[in-house]
Amino acid sequence: MVVVGVCLGSVIAVGAAQRAAPLLFHASATDPVVYAGVAGVLLLVALIATWVPEFAAARVDPNETLRAD
Numbered sequence: 001m002v003v004v005g006v007c008l009g010s011v012i013a014v015g016a017a018q019r020a021a022p023l024l025f026h027a028s029a030t031d032p033v034v035y036a037g038v039a040g041v042l043l044l045v046a047l048i049a050t051w052v053p054e055f056a057a058a059r060v061d062p063n064e065t066l067r068a069d
Contacts, residue, residue, distance in 0.1 A: 002046040006039045 017029035027034070 006042055010035055
């Protein structure tokens with residue numbers, strides 16, 4: 001889901017880059033390094049955001065959780 005969002009967001013960003021081009025100084029509106037860096041950071045944050053709850057849930061005993069209710 002995150003990969004699809006990053007891909008769609010990149011396509012939209014490239015399309016919107018033409019409007020933002022006059023506001024940028026010393027950088028191209030379609031700089032592939034910037035797009036790759038932002039995509040990498042977003043994927044890393046999504047990976048961390050899914051791993052942290054996964055490890056917390058993996059430490060809980062299922063029997064205790066089911067008997068708590």
